[in-house]
Amino acid sequence: MALLLALAAASPAVADVSTPKQVLGHEMGEDRYVPSYSDLVRYWRQLAAESDRIKLIDIGPTTEGRRQIMAAVSSPENLAKLEEYRGISERMGRAEGLDEAAARALAVNGKTVVWVDGGLHASEVEAQTALIQQVYDLVSSDDPEARRIRDNVIILFAGDNPDGQELVADWYMRIKDPAKREVDFQSLPKLYHPYIGHDNNRDFYMAEMPETQNIARVLYHDWRPQIILNQHQTGPAGTVLFMPPFRDPFNYHYDPLVITSLEEVGATLESRLLSENKPGGTTRSGASYDTWYNGNLRTSAYFHNAVGILIEIIGMPVPIEIPFVPERQIAKNDQPLPVPPQMWSMRQSVSYSLSINRALLSYAAANREKLLFNIWRMGANGIEKGNRDSWTVTPDRIAAAHAASAATGAKPVPTRTTGSSAIGTHFYGDVLRDPAARDARAYVIPPEQRDFPTAVRFLNALIKLGVSVDRATAPFTANGQSWPAGSYVVRAGQAYRAHVLDMFEPQKYPNNFQYPGGPPIPPADASGYTPAFQMGVKFERVLDALDAPTEPVAGLIKPYPGRVEGSGGRGYLIGHGTNNVFILSNRLLKARQPLFWLTAPVSVAGAPPEAGALWVPATARSSAIVRGAAVELGLVAQAMDAAPTGKMMAIQAPRVAMVDLYGGLLPTGWLRWILDQYEFPYTIVFPQRLDKGQLKRDFDVLIVPDSAIPNDRSGTDGGMFRGRFDIKQPAPASIPAQYRPWLGDISPEKTLPALKAFTADGGTILGMGSSASGLIAGFSLPVVDPMREMIDGKSQPLPRTKFYVPGALLTATADPGEPLAYGLPDKVDLFFDSSPVFRLTDAAAGSEAPVRFVGPNVLHSGWAWHQERLDGAAAVVDLPVSKGRIILFGPEIALRAQTQGAFKLLFNAIYYGAARSDARHAR
Structure with a gap:
């Protein structure tokens, strides 16, 4: 009897609400079951109908048009005053206009706000399964801890990737016999985000995707939670889960309270697991995760003064084995209680996730005032530092x-700390x-620049991530220069100062090696990524106090309306320097209007002369398109009385094919997104279509994205998810018939002859990233990669000890007189990630290298070990092959829709490759 009473006392009291099984027919963590996003919403709606402890909030549409639902869970009293508490949290996170006394008073009256998510990477099904159980636990439980949490915390639960969660669950559950369901996520037919798959966790400083925008609006505009719990899978081999704190290096821009808070919360989570005798947690050196990169959901939190918690846990719908990894069996600071090798079920992982959730929320409840005050303190620190002289070391x-x-000549004095010494x-x-x-106090972005609409896109990315942007209402002076009204000003003196600096300034990644002279330790993601550089934005750092007449920008910015200058009726000249000119071009070509590129430099509307200006002969239809697009897209067109003289290249509507593989290539997904934004028509082709041949009958240009052709540069490198990720080719009979034509790989036996026939018929192939290396070998092109060496008679990429650039921005030199570089400045930043580069051999007659690396110091942002080896190497080469062409791009020109300053290389290549041979020769 005493034992029964003890068990009853230990079990949490449960309110009378439906369990997941009662609504969905399954226990969460049940073998061979994966809930869909529809299941999650259906269950949450049922809870909301039964309980006053949960309120559902629609935060926006997804890419495929679903509604992204957030569940706010708290006490009924708190939910009745939800708007008041949201306002306090938002006010504390914004920090502006609050002194310390006011902040402390608000902290007393506020509630901690915690974001808890799952399903960002939809094949990581433990997280979305646990999310359902976590909501049930907090809504149903009536134990003292649950009541304290609800009384003091407002928890915002959300599925991050509804479209992907639906796809993955439907794919898995399509097998009606549960006994036949295995771990089948590696055979998904397509990306589990409709465009960008796994890279949806690399979109959190650009916010290109609708889901990212929805989440960012909650996190950095409307609610500004103090803690963000981002749940992922899978934990490191030989463990159960990874949790904070993280390994070095950390980014130098954010507030030091971020790091100490991570240490504090991480220790709380680990202690909770240990108190429940749950082994297998690891931190810091237990995995590759760091806090450097700004583009992840949880890492973006650090640049916004929130405590971002990453959980990476094991667990699959069928039990899996925790392998015996001997090194994992020794206890240490980063892993105090190893887990023995054993079979492990999803149910066990869900139990761990519930413990993590309870530990985090219990911490949030106990430290309510401190967390609210600290987010204000960090924001106030940002405002104060941005308004005075400050330095980033x-x-x-x-x-x-x-x-x-x-x-x-002074000699440093060694200290007792290894690797340090004192100097004067x-x-x-x-x-x-x-x-x-000194750090900048403000950044000025003038409208007079080569591609102002792209600069507006950059400013909008800042705004979407919570940065305040001002517009000048009158001319002003800064840095001894006069700036016009309409210039944009981004002041560093704001709560999200860390994010502001990180978006404008180069990342100074440290040399990080396993030991002196040893191999480098790869960063978790990119080492350098400065968006202002990637997008080619012209800006001015202002180091002193800026007294400028400005007004805050409300909402997203539209490009300034363009204009048509002059009254000539013969046609229109438009400069080539704006990315939006390609939207205009595609609209003209879709309407079957004539379009030409001028090959000689021409001045348009008073701008400096440049090659590549567009000439649009006037018709009633073309005039309407040009005049409408000028206003909408921020373009300047010059109406001419006479057609220009000199050589010009006729541009025709390109018939574009883009290669994808079964399961989806991330580079193809991003390219689809980019081409859709700029209104390029294209067709996705799979290897089976390529192998059939007769490609020139249907296409002019074939884009072969990075990682499409298997070779020693394809796949992933340096932590970047560049290509196919854990994808396998299933047996045709095991998948629905509609996906079977997608199976296959590019092969030298079947595909290569079809590609050679395509160029022989006059087609153009664009080979990108690692696929460029595959084309060099397959076509025996007169190109070598100088970043390779012969080892045991075999050509291999240089080892990392000799050359290593793990996702960094390098400045290349372009020749804007060449068609592929039309519209570019003479210097352009390219994203380099163990990328191939090129040197044309003596046999490369008629070939061009319009973009090169020049000089020993080309690093602009990030880490580049032995960058001097790149001096003279070509980043882009254009080679005639039979009647056609092969254009090779080594560094990334379309990565994650961020490299917008280099988009013209891709867009020009599409048009140039589609032009008739006689039109190209006309130049």
Whole structure:
């Protein structure tokens, strides 16, 4: 009897609401069951009908048009005042206009707001399964801890990727006999985000996707939660889960309270698991995760003063084995209680997830006032630092201090700390507090620049992520220059200062090696990614106080309306420097209107002369399109009385084919998104279609994205999910008939002859990234990659100890007089991630290299080890092959829709490749 009473006391009291099984027919964590997003919403709707502890909020549409639903869970009293508490949380996160006394008073009256999500990577089904159970637990439980949580915390639960969650569950559950359901997510026919698959967790400083925009609006505009729990799968081999804190390096821009908060919360989670005798947690060096990169859902939190918690847990719908990894069996700081090898069920993982959720929310309840005050403190710190002289100390500044000391002949004094030494104190002021090295107090983005509509896209990315942007209402002076009314100003003195600096400034990634002279330790993602550089934005850093007449921008910015100058009736000249000119071009070609590129430099509307200007002969239809697009897209057209003289290239509507593989290539998905935004027509083709041949009958240009052709550069490298990720080719009979034509790979036996026939018939192939290497070998092109060497008689990429660029921005030199580079400035930043580069051999007659790396120092943002090896290497080459062409792009020109400053290389290549041979030769 005593034992029964003890068990009853230990079990949480449960309110009278439906269980997941009663509504969905399954236990969460049940073998061979995966709930869909529709299941999740259906269950949440049932709870909302039964309980006053949950309120559902529609946060926006998804890519495929579903509604993304967020469940707010708290006490009935808190939910009745939900708008009041949301306002307090938002006010504390914004920090502006609050002094410390007011902030402390609001902290007393507010409630902690915590975001809890799952399903971002939809094949990680444990997270979305646990999400349903976590909501049930918090709505139904009446134990003292649950009541404390509901009284003090408002929890925002959300599925991150509804379209993908639906796809994955439907794919898995399509097999009617549960006994035949195995782990089948690797055989998904397409990306589990409709465009970008796994890279939906790389979109959190651009917010291109609707789902990212919905989430960012909650996190950084409307609610500004203090803690963000981002649940993922799978934990490191030989463990159950990874949790914070993270390994070095951390990004130098965000507030130090972020790091100490991560340490504090991480220790709380680990302690909870240990108190429940749940082994297998690991932190820091237990996995590759760091806090450097800004593009992840949870890492974006650090640049917005929130505590971003990543959980990576094991678990599959069928039991799996925790393997015996000997190194995981020794206890250490980063792994205090190893887990023995054993079979592991999804139900066990869901139990761990419930413990993590309870631990986090119990911490949030107990530290309500501190968390609210701390998010204000970090925001106030950002405002204060942005309004005075401040400096960011990065590894290059430390190196400069040591170099300055060494130049005086002074010898450093070793300290007791390994790897450090003391130098003259005055070098702190002379070097680390050099006035020229101050952080910017503001950034000015003038409308007079080559591609102002793309600069507006950059500003909108800032706005979507919660940054305040101002517009000048009158001319002003800064840095000794006059800036016009209509210029945009982004001030550093705001709560999200860390994010502002990270979007404008180069990332200074440290040299990070396993040991001196040893191999590098890869970053978790990109080492350098500065969006202002990637997008080719012209801006000015302002180091002193800026007194400018400005007004805040409300909502997203539209490009300034363009204009048509002059009254000539013969046609229109439009410059080539704006990405939006390709939208205009595609509209003209779709309407079957004539379009030409001028090959000689021409001045348009008073701009400096440049090659590639568009000539649009006037017709009633073309005039309507040009005049409408100029206003909508921010273009300037010059109406001419006479047609221009000189050579011009006729542009025709391109018939574009783009290669994809079964399961979906991430680069293809991003390319689909980019081409859709710029209104390019295209057709997706799979290897079976390529193998049939007769490609020129249907297509002019074939785009072969990165990782489409298997070779030693394809796949993933340096932590970047560049291509196919855990995809296998299923047996045809095991999948629905509609997907069977998608099966197959590009092969030298079947596909290569079809590609050679395509170029022999006059077709153009665009080979991107690692696929460029595959084309060089397959076609025996007169090109070598200078970043390779012969080892045991075999050509291989240079080892990382000799050359390593793990996702960084390198500045290349372009020749804007070449058609592929029309519209580019002479310097363009390219994203380089262990990318191929090229050197034309003596046999490459008639070939061009319009974009090259010049000089020993081309790094602009990130980490580049032995970058001097790139001097003279070509980033882009254009080779005639038979009657056609092959254009190779080594570095990324379309990565994650972020490299917008390089988009013209892709767009020009599509038009140039589709032009008739006689039209190309007319230049």
